Amino acid sequence: xxxxxxxxxxxxxxxxxxxxxxxxxxxxxxxxxxxxxxxxxxxxxxxxxxxxxxxxxxxxxxxxxxxxxxxxxxxxxxxxxxxxxxxxxxxxxxxxxxxxxxxxxxxxxxxxxxxxxxxxxxxxxxxxx
Amino acid sequence: xxxxxxxxxxxxxxxxxxxxxxxxxxxxxxxxxxxxxxxxxxxxxxxxxxxxxxxxxxxxxxxxxxxxxxxxxxxxxxxxxxxxxxxxxxxxxxxxxxxxxxxxxxxxxxxxxxxxxxxxxxxxxxxxxxxxxx
Numbered sequence: 210x211x212x213x214x215x216x217x218x219x220x221x222x223x224x225x226x227x228x229x230x231x232x233x234x235x236x237x238x239x240x241x242x243x244x245x246x247x248x249x250x251x252x253x254x255x256x257x258x259x260x261x262x263x264x265x266x267x268x269x270x271x272x273x274x275x276x277x278x279x280x281x282x283x284x285x286x287x288x289x290x291x292x293x294x295x296x297x298x299x300x301x302x303x304x305x306x307x308x309x310x311x312x313x314x315x316x317x318x319x320x321x322x323x324x325x326x327x328x329x330x331x332x333x334x335x336x337x338x
Numbered sequence: 339x340x341x342x343x344x345x346x347x348x349x350x351x352x353x354x355x356x357x358x359x360x361x362x363x364x365x366x367x368x369x370x371x372x373x374x375x376x377x378x379x380x381x382x383x384x385x386x387x388x389x390x391x392x393x394x395x396x397x398x399x400x401x402x403x404x405x406x407x408x409x410x411x412x413x414x415x416x417x418x419x420x421x422x423x424x425x426x427x428x429x430x431x432x433x434x435x436x437x438x439x440x441x442x443x444x445x446x447x448x449x450x451x452x453x454x455x456x457x458x459x460x461x462x463x464x465x466x467x468x469x470x471x472x
Contacts, residue, residue, distance in 0.1 A: 211436035211443070224432045235468065239460040246456055248442045257412045257430050269468065276468070287465035 215326035219304065222333070223262050230264040233294035237266055272297045283313045292317070302329050 211217065222228045237255070244252045259266075272294040279293035280286065288310045295303050295314050303314050303323045315323035324332065387395045397407060405426050407413070414427040442448070 211439045212433070217432075217436065220432055235464045239457065239464055242460050243453065243456045247446070247448050247453060248439065251438065251442065253412050254430075254435050254438060257427050258432065258435050260410075260412075261429065261431075273468075280469075286469070287462050290465050290468045 215330055218330055219326050223264070226263055227333075228263075230259075230262060231267060231298050231300055232264060233267050233272055233291070233298075234269055235290065236294075267294060267298055282317060284309050288313065302332075304329055 219228065220230075223230045237259070240255055241252050244255060272290070275293040275296040276289060279289040279296060283289045283292050288307070291305075291310060292314055296317060299318075301322065303311075303318060304326050305311050305314070305323075306325060311323050311325065317323075385398045385400075387398065389395050401407070407426055412427050414425045416423045416425075443453075
């Protein structure tokens with residue numbers, strides 16, 4: 210579950226310094242809560258991973274002003290906070306497995322920047338050749 | 339000397355994947371002979387520290403210096419019988435971390451579906467909080 214799949218391959222590229230991971234602070238907090246709920250005592254593993262790789266955590270204060278605009282652009286309101294952070298960060302690539310959110314983000318970023326993990330891996334492979 | 343369940347102790351060591359394999363082998367061998375041998379054999383040079391009301395301890399400066407443990411360093415803590423084992427884990431690789439999570443998931447019966455459901459629940463909670471704030 211954790212050691213296979215395209216997400217794992219992308220994280221390996223982050224670990225190798227090929228990609229920089231940009232995360233909203235609330236996503237880090239959510240991941241911590243998931244670990245605390247399912248693997249109590251092991252929440253620190255996320256910190257350990259993050260300190261060892263290139264990453265940037267974006268504070269909610271940077272995201273908040275874009276929430277009203279994001280609320281108008283998403284079909285599922287719970288996705289608005291994510292789209293707001295995408296708008297605030299303006300990343301090279303936004304990766305999500307959620308098709309609706311990916312499409313909503315594509316309408317803002319462009320379809321070539323809102324991708325699934327496999328699409329990004331394909332793109333990186335093409336760029337490398 | 340209180341008898342310890344050696345099998346349980348060995349399992350706990352097996353579940354502490356970042357404890358170096360050399361130490362594990364040595365500790366296993368010594369533990370089988372005598373659970374306290376690793377402490378009295380000179381392999382481990384220990385000190386007594388006091389636990390505070392919050393359950394905190396101060397790692398002796400000698401150990402912090404020797405292992406380059408600073409503030410914000412992370413330690414993996416495991417119980418082996420009545421011995422507490424700590425290992426600095428700042429340099430765990432992605433493989434190490436996913437390996438630990440795989441093992442835990444297997445032990446606890448946590449599937450990808452269960453994790454996704456928990457993540458969605460947490461996302462709903464965050465969205466509700468942030469929308470309320472904004």
